[in-house]
Amino acid sequence: MAVNESQLQPRWAAGRYLNVGGPAIALVALAVCAIASMSYAETRIPFSTVLDSFLNQDDSFQQTVVRTVRLPRTLVALSVGAALGASGALMQGVTRNPLASPGILAVNAGAALAVILAALYLGVEGVSAFAWFAFAGGGTAAFVVYYLASMGAGGATPVKLALTGTAFSLFLGSFSAALLIANNRTLDEVRFWLVGDVIGRDMSLYLQTTPYFGAAFAGALLLSRQVTTLSLGDDVASGLGQNIRRIRMLAALAAVGLAGTAVALSGPIGFVGLVVPNSVRLITGANYRLVIPYSAGGGAILLLSADLVSRALVREGLIFGHVPVGLLTPIVGVPVFIYFARRMAR
Amino acid sequence: MMTPGAAVRRSFTGRLRVDARFLGILSALIVLTLMVGAFQVSYGDYPIPILEVWRMLLGLGGEDTTQVTVIWMFRVPRIALAILVGSALSVAGAIMQGLTRNSLAAPDILGVSAGAAGAVIGWLIIAPGSVFAFRPLAAFFGGMATAILIYFLAWRGGASPLRLILVGIGIGALTSTVSSLVLLIGEYEAQRNMMVWLSGRVSITNWDQIRLLTVWTATLIGATTLFARHLNTISLGQEVATGLGVPFQLMQVLFAAISVALAAGTVAIAGLIGFVGLMGPHIARRLVGGQNARVVPTAALTGGVLVLAADLLGRLVGGTSEVPAGIITSVIGAPIFFLLLARGMRF
Numbered sequence: 012m013a014v015n016e017s018q019l020q021p022r023w024a025a026g027r028y029l030n031v032g033g034p035a036i037a038l039v040a041l042a043v044c045a046i047a048s049m050s051y052a053e054t055r056i057p058f059s060t061v062l063d064s065f066l067n068q069d070d071s072f073q074q075t076v077v078r079t080v081r082l083p084r085t086l087v088a089l090s091v092g093a094a095l096g097a098s099g100a101l102m103q104g105v106t107r108n109p110l111a112s113p114g115i116l117a118v119n120a121g122a123a124l125a126v127i128l129a130a131l132y133l134g135v136e137g138v139s140a141f142a143w144f145a146f147a148g149g150g151t152a153a154f155v156v157y158y159l160a161s162m163g164a165g166g167a168t169p170v171k172l173a174l175t176g177t178a179f180s181l182f183l184g185s186f187s188a189a190l191l192i193a194n195n196r197t198l199d200e201v202r203f204w205l206v207g208d209v210i211g212r213d214m215s216l217y218l219q220t221t222p223y224f225g226a227a228f229a230g231a232l233l234l235s236r237q238v239t240t241l242s243l244g245d246d247v248a249s250g251l252g253q254n255i256r257r258i259r260m261l262a263a264l265a266a267v268g269l270a271g272t273a274v275a276l277s278g279p280i281g282f283v284g285l286v287v288p289n290s291v292r293l294i295t296g297a298n299y300r301l302v303i304p305y306s307a308g309g310g311a312i313l314l315l316s317a318d319l320v321s322r323a324l325v326r327e328g329l330i331f332g333h334v335p336v337g338l339l340t341p342i343v344g345v346p347v348f349i350y351f352a353r354r355m356a357r
Numbered sequence: 358m359m360t361p362g363a364a365v366r367r368s369f370t371g372r373l374r375v376d377a378r379f380l381g382i383l384s385a386l387i388v389l390t391l392m393v394g395a396f397q398v399s400y401g402d403y404p405i406p407i408l409e410v411w412r413m414l415l416g417l418g419g420e421d422t423t424q425v426t427v428i429w430m431f432r433v434p435r436i437a438l439a440i441l442v443g444s445a446l447s448v449a450g451a452i453m454q455g456l457t458r459n460s461l462a463a464p465d466i467l468g469v470s471a472g473a474a475g476a477v478i479g480w481l482i483i484a485p486g487s488v489f490a491f492r493p494l495a496a497f498f499g500g501m502a503t504a505i506l507i508y509f510l511a512w513r514g515g516a517s518p519l520r521l522i523l524v525g526i527g528i529g530a531l532t533s534t535v536s537s538l539v540l541l542i543g544e545y546e547a548q549r550n551m552m553v554w555l556s557g558r559v560s561i562t563n564w565d566q567i568r569l570l571t572v573w574t575a576t577l578i579g580a581t582t583l584f585a586r587h588l589n590t591i592s593l594g595q596e597v598a599t600g601l602g603v604p605f606q607l608m609q610v611l612f613a614a615i616s617v618a619l620a621a622g623t624v625a626i627a628g629l630i631g632f633v634g635l636m637g638p639h640i641a642r643r644l645v646g647g648q649n650a651r652v653v654p655t656a657a658l659t660g661g662v663l664v665l666a667a668d669l670l671g672r673l674v675g676g677t678s679e680v681p682a683g684i685i686t687s688v689i690g691a692p693i694f695f696l697l698l699a700r701g702m703r704f
Contacts, residue, residue, distance in 0.1 A: 162699070170519060174461075174698050177526050181631070182691030189684045192556065193675050281530075330541050338537050345531040349510055352523035 096310020099284025112284035119279030121152020146271035207337025227268030282344020447637025447660020459518030463634030464620035468529030472503025496621035557683015632690020
């Protein structure tokens with residue numbers, strides 16, 4: 012495969028200024044989303060009070076709410092979104108497949124089944140203990156789907172990957188559903204986790220996951236240069252003296268680490284890893300040193316915004332109770348999926 | 358050299374043999390349905406000896422009033438619904454596979470079932486106390502709207518079979534998400550009932566529903582069987598069909614509407630029962646070959662047996678809390694979907 016210079020160049024003129032203005036714009040947008048999500052919740056708490064809860068702490072009720080309830084929710088949405096975005100970017104770079112993403116590779120379905128099995132047969136309790144099983148189950152599912160899809164002629168083409176992933180997700184999902192229904196008096200904790208949401212995760216649980224997020228994200232950033240080369244084709248990468256197998260393994264490990272930790276913390280949330288990196292690549296081109304961090308930022312912004320919408324729906328009385336963000340991401344994600352399905356399938 | 362007479366005789370005897378085989382397969386499937394059905398009727402917390410079941414179904418028994426009540430009020434409607442739902446889904450799948458020339462097409466995989474379910478949920482929230490008969494209509498309009506949407510989204514100078522499936526998967530995911538969101542608007546009790554309905558059960562039913570679904574399904578399957586040879590023709594493509602004098606587009610729309618209507622009827626009453634529309638026609642084609650005039654009636658029977666057996670299996674493995682038939686069919690059907698996929702893509 013010939014290297015096409017333009018693939019590495021940003022597609023839009025705006026891309027040229029990314030090195031300077033880009034990070035600043037992204038960070039400001041992220042900060043605005045984060046503060047807004049702590050302010051515009053089910054009940055309004057003014058911006059200034061939110062800022063004061065960190066800068067000028069006192070024991071008022073509103074500040075306590077911000078620090079103990081809203082901050083964890085915002086941090087979870089931010090980290091899960093960032094992890095899913097970066098994970099999708101890695102997967103797409105390594106496989107050269109725009110549909111590769113945690114949801115399509117059945118990470119969510121595998122994690123769910125593993126957690127249900129662990130809770131049922133190993134007596135595992137508590138969301139923090141679920142994390143390991145979610146990680147193992149999600150990782151196994153992703154490898155199985157990719158392996159199955161790459162069998163035969165043509166390798167893991169986008170269409171084969173999407174169909175295999177869907178079939179495998181349905182398969183795992185039906186087992187999960189059967190187990191949940193057959194044990195309908197237990198597993199309440201699992202059910203809570205399975206919804207795919209960012210509420211109800213307290214600070215100590217969040218802090219337990221940060222080392223994994225941190226390590227996997229650092230790995231992703233360290234690999235980003237090699238992933239760029241790999242995304243141009245195996246020939247190019249090996250021509251440049253890369254150990255393709257090793258890079259691919261390490262990148263897969265980082266991608267699964269990010270997605271597995273995310274699903275462990277929030278439960279299954281789909282389509283973030285599909286939508287964000289594909290949108291980011293439109294602006295940055297296929298340079299993964301930009302794609303990976305911007306996808307992380309974009310994922311965080313997307314999930315924080317989805318959570319803002321969920322809170323607005325409740326605040327305006329359109330929905331009584333609570334809307335899990337896992338139900339909102341497909342509304343953005345499916346159109347993107349269909350766009351690629353139209354382009355990829357002959 | 359073969360004389361014309363010999364050729365005629367040969368094709369005649371050959372055809373006769375195949376026809377006997379075809380009828381034999383149909384009879385075997387009917388016997389299988391009756392056997393599984395009878396076992397399903399006799400099995401339960403209140404066991405009824407299988408001979409008693411047969412006597413009563415044939416109208417010879419009936420001294421024991423408790424048995425009569427249990428059988429006619431609870432167990433027979435259940436197996437009737439299982440058979441109806443299975444037949445309808447399987448024939449719907451056979452039609453969709455013929456129309457799209459893709460062996461992976463089925464109402465649930467193309468997202469039509471999810472669209473129908475979404476419309477029913479919407480309808481139940483707008484008009485909670487309405488007559489039951491409106492449910493299949495809501496399901497039909499929802500399913501039809503989804504089918505049209507998928508067709509247009511998959512259109513790119515022609516609707517390629519693979520694009521239809523992928524777009525269908527996407528739209529299916531979207532409609533089920535929207536359904537869950539709409540469910541959140543409803544009252545808690547309504548939400549619970551709808552969750553139970555959506556999981557694909559044949560256990561909760563009554564004779565009114567059975568009568569409604571019988572008329573709906575029997576009419577549509579009858580029509581499909583009558584027109585089945587046109588389905589063969591249109592699956593050969595527009596030029597061949599027009600050349601043979603078949604109104605291609607009219608037939609396409611007609612068959613699409615019939616298949617959506619069949620699937621919608623089952624969704625309205627039994628919720629989402631996955632992969633039957635995929636497995637039923639495949640088993641049928643294995644048994645009787647590719648001629649749709651034979652596949653359609655055979656698929657109706659294989660689909661019925663599948664759901665009946667899945668329901669029985671769900672009761673056997675689930676213990677006190679039964680596993681819904683729809684979940685059993687998915688556990689069995691998803692690997693088959695994958696195998697068909699692998700074969701179709703020449704993995």
